[in-house]
């Protein structure tokens with residue numbers, strides 16, 4: 377590609393408390409589902425990149441696991457991964473949920489951020505859930521948290537001001553050539569995306585302990601050119617026999633429903649029919665086992 381003087385490119389890391397809306401914002405910017413989202417905190421376990429290609433810039437967005445007080449090895453790995461993503465980035469976007477009071481967690485993240493050399497944008501997210509009074513109070517409170525190069529109040533669900541965020545971030549990117557191929561949208565391997573799309577359906581189907589206790593791995597996937605069909609064999613790992621029973625459900629109803637929903641999403645992602653085989657295995661206490669966490673690719677995404 378011809379690099380003109382005006383072309384800008386660089387890395388924008390999104391950080392915030394769990395559930396602040398980071399993954400939803402990335403999907404809204406990309407105009408398609410790249411990241412999984414759910415109301416369960418700690419949905420994001422992989423640090424991955426989504427690449428926004430426009431004629432005059434390339435913006436590489438880094439989604440990070442929500443920063444929080446870690447309770448186990450998985451939590452620690454996720455925090456380390458998110459903080460690491462602040463090193464060597466051009467822009468850090470700090471998401472603060474506009475509909476919730478600013479808390480200790482937000483203050484701690486803001487402090488970490490102030491140490492980074494990156495340009496900083498404060499994003500007030502989910503403003504569709506807040507009224508004008510709340511938004512302006514949140515704006516004032518966010519200004520007290522640190523020095524920001526820009527502040528944007530937006531809703532990733534309605535799309536309001538999403539483009540304004542992109543424009544602000546673009547202005548803060550340095551001039552430079554594209555770092556990634558111009559047709560690339562994410563650095564997540566297909567296998568990882570498939571496992572994540574399946575995990576999302578489980579997060580959305582169960583409350584409480586189950587979402588945190590599961591890990592999903594693709595055991596095998598192959599494309600049948602003749603039938604234009606992907607055959608995918610995936611394993612859902614749980615920590616206890618009782619959890620296995622819950623995932624499978626009465627007469628296999630629960631796992632069947634997960635399979636149907638996941639298959640629809642995967643057909644959209646892969647652009648062809650999908651045969652999906654899901655099985656459930658117990659791997660005791662995998663969340664305390666750093667090696668197993670890495671095997672799943674959670675945290676740094678390094679298997």
Ligand SMILES: Nc1nc2c(ncn2[C@@H]2O[C@H](COP(=O)(O)OP(=O)(O)OP(=O)(O)O)[C@@H](O)[C@H]2O)c(=O)[nH]1
Pocket residue numbers: 392393394395396397398399400401412413414415416417418419420421440441442443501502503504505530531532533534
């Ligand atoms: N109403 C509303 N809901 C939103 C908005 N953005 C995100 N959400 C919801 O908030 C929840 C969390 O969104 P995510 O994008 O998964 O949040 P996250 O910051 O990536 O979460 P972690 O993976 O836990 O770090 C989901 O249920 C989203 O649908 C928004 O602009 N408006």
